[in-house]
Amino acid sequence: MATVPPSLLVVSAHAGDFVWRAGGAIASATARGERAVVVCLSYGERGESAKAWREGKGLEEIKALRREEAEHAAAELGAETRFLDAGDYPLIGDREILDQLVRVYREVNPTVVLTHTLADPYNGDHPEAARLALQARVLAQAIGYDAPGDPLGAPPVFFFEPHQPEQCDFKPDVLLDITDVFATKRRAMECLGAQQHMWDYYTDLAVRRGVQLKRNAGPNLGFPTDTKGEAYMRYYPQVTDRLE
Numbered sequence: 001m002a003t004v005p006p007s008l009l010v011v012s013a014h015a016g017d018f019v020w021r022a023g024g025a026i027a028s029a030t031a032r033g034e035r036a037v038v039v040c041l042s043y044g045e046r047g048e049s050a051k052a053w054r055e056g057k058g059l060e061e062i063k064a065l066r067r068e069e070a071e072h073a074a075a076e077l078g079a080e081t082r083f084l085d086a087g088d089y090p091l092i093g094d095r096e097i098l099d100q101l102v103r104v105y106r107e108v109n110p111t112v113v114l115t116h117t118l119a120d121p122y123n124g125d126h127p128e129a130a131r132l133a134l135q136a137r138v139l140a141q142a143i144g145y146d147a148p149g150d151p152l153g154a155p156p157v158f159f160f161e162p163h164q165p166e167q168c169d170f171k172p173d174v175l176l177d178i179t180d181v182f183a184t185k186r187r188a189m190e191c192l193g194a195q196q197h198m199w200d201y202y203t204d205l206a207v208r209r210g211v212q213l214k215r216n217a218g219p220n221l222g223f224p225t226d227t228k229g230e231a232y233m234r235y236y237p238q239v240t241d242r243l244e
Contacts, residue, residue, distance in 0.1 A: 004109060004111060004153070005034070005035070005111075006029070006032070006034040006035075006111045006112075007034060007035040007036070007037070007108050007109060007110050007111055007112075008025070008026065008029045008034060008035070008036040008037070008110060008111070008112050008113075008114065009036075009037050009039070009104070009105065009108050009110035009112070009113045009114070009155075010022055010025075010026060010036070010037070010038045010039065010079075010113075010114045010115070011039050011041070011101070011113065011114070011115040011116075011129055011130075011132065011133035011136075012038055012039065012040050012041065012115075012116075012129065013041050013042060013044075013088070013091055013116060013123075013125040013126050013128070013129035014040065014041075014042055014043065014044030014047075014048050014066075014088055014125065015040045015042070015043045015044045015048075015066040015067065015069065015070035015083075015192075016044060016048060016066075016069070016070065016073075016192045016194070016195050016198070017044075017116070017126075017129075018038045018040070018070075018074075018079075018114075019070075019073045019077070019185070019188050019189055019191075019192060020189065020198055020202045021116075021160035021161055021162075021202075021230070022114045022160045022230065023073075023077055023178075023184075023185035023188050023189065024176060024178025024181055024182060024185045024206070024228070024229075024230045025114060025160075025176055025178070025230060025232075026038070026074075026077040026078070026079050027076075027077045027078065027178070027181035027184040027185055027188070028176070028178060028180075028181050029112075030077060030078030030079060031078070031180070031181055031184075035080070035108070036077070036078065036079040036080065037079065037080045037081075037082065037104070037108045037110075038070075038074055038079050038080070038081050038082070039081075039082045039083075039084065039101065039104055040070055040081065040082070040083050040084070041084050041086045041088075041091055041093070041097070041125075041129050041132065042084075042085065042086050042087055042088035042091055042125070043062070043063045043066040043067055043070070043083070043085065043088070044066055044088055044194075045059060045062045045063045045066055045087075045088060046059075046087075046088050046089040047088050047089035047123075047125070048066075048088070048194070048195065049062050049065070049066060049194050051193075051194050051195075051196070052065055052066075052194055063085075065194065066194060067083060069191050069192050069193060069194060070083075070191075070192075072191040073188040073189070073191035073192055074188075076184060076187045076188040076191060077184060077185070077188050082104055084097055084100055084101070088125050089125065090124055090125060090128070091124075091125035091128045091129065092128065093128055093129075093131070093132040097132065098132060098135060098136055098139070099147070101132055101133070101136035102136045102139045102140045102145060102147050103147050103148065103149075104136075105136055105137060105140035105152055106140050106147050106148060106149030106150070106152065107148070107149060109149070109150070109152065109153075110155045111155055112155055112156055112158065113133060113137060113155050113156070113157045113158070114157075114158050114159075114160055114232070115129060115130050115133040115134075115157065115158075115159060115160070116129050116130040116133075116159060116160065116162065117130060117159045117162050117168045117169065117170050117233070118130045118131065118134075118159070118169075119168045119169045120162055120164075120167075120168045121167055121168070122163070122164060122167065123163075126162065130159065133157070134157065134235070137152065137155070137157065140152040141153070141154065154236075156234065156235075156236055156238070157234075157235040157236055158174065158232040158233065158234055158235070159232065159233045159234075159235060160230070160231075160232055161205070161209075161230065161231045161232070165231075170231075170233055171233060172231035172232060172233050173232075173233055173234055174231070174232040174233070174234060175209060175212060175213040175216060175229050175230075175231055175232075176213075176229060176230045176231075176232060177210075177213055177227060177228075177229055178206065178228050178229060178230050179210065179226065179227050179228045179229075182206060182228040185206070186199075186203060189202060189203075206228040206229060206230065207228065209228070209229030209230060209231050210225060210226075210227035210228045210229040211225060211227070212229065212231075213227055213229040214227050
């Protein structure tokens with residue numbers, strides 16, 4: 001049986017989410033020569049573009065602005081983008097959106113999937129995106145589903161860190177070292193001018209997760225570290241023949 005080339009699929013509710021929460025994972029994957037595809041279900045035009053609204057821009061202008069920002073950020077990370085324009089605040093996934101997502105799954109045939117948590121009391125778009133990502137994954141596995149491509153295998157799904165993890169039932173069980181690609185992630189973040197207030201927040205978070213990563217990787221000697229990290233939570237059980 002032919003080996004499936006590694007590929008990463010990221011399902012993002014809004015045009016900026018994938019950068020803040022998974023930019024390091026994306027940059028790491030593409031640095032290894034793997035394919036990375038980001039699906040933006042919406043542009044975040046209504047709920048995550050306050051600066052543009054205050055500047056007097058209209059809806060279509062804001063959508064175009066956010067798409068351009070997301071494309072530039074994805075290019076920095078080495079990722080491809082798909083925009084489904086499902087709308088935000090609220091994001092409501094219908095059968096058409098779900099079918100489009102299934103078709104992306106079949107096309108990409110991901111070996112890993114990243115998306116939002118299933119709980120977020122501050123932003124209902126995020127759990128809706130997670131629900132769509134999980135449902136599409138199951139449908140893409142069904143041999144009888146009417147979509148091009150072969151039925152999907154069973155790629156692991158990881159939830160990336162929400163903005164307020166304590167309120168979103170987020171308990172990370174994977175800490176990813178993104179030190180070598182953090183400069184790339186920072187450049188991608190700086191492509192998102194509509195959310196400039198997030199740049200330093202997610203830089204600081206990477207530092208904190210880096211400290212935790214080092215603590216879990218060996219003796220806690222209290223030395224300063226430049227390690228940067230991202231946190232994830234696995235949804236399905238890990239399948240392995242050894243514990244390590």
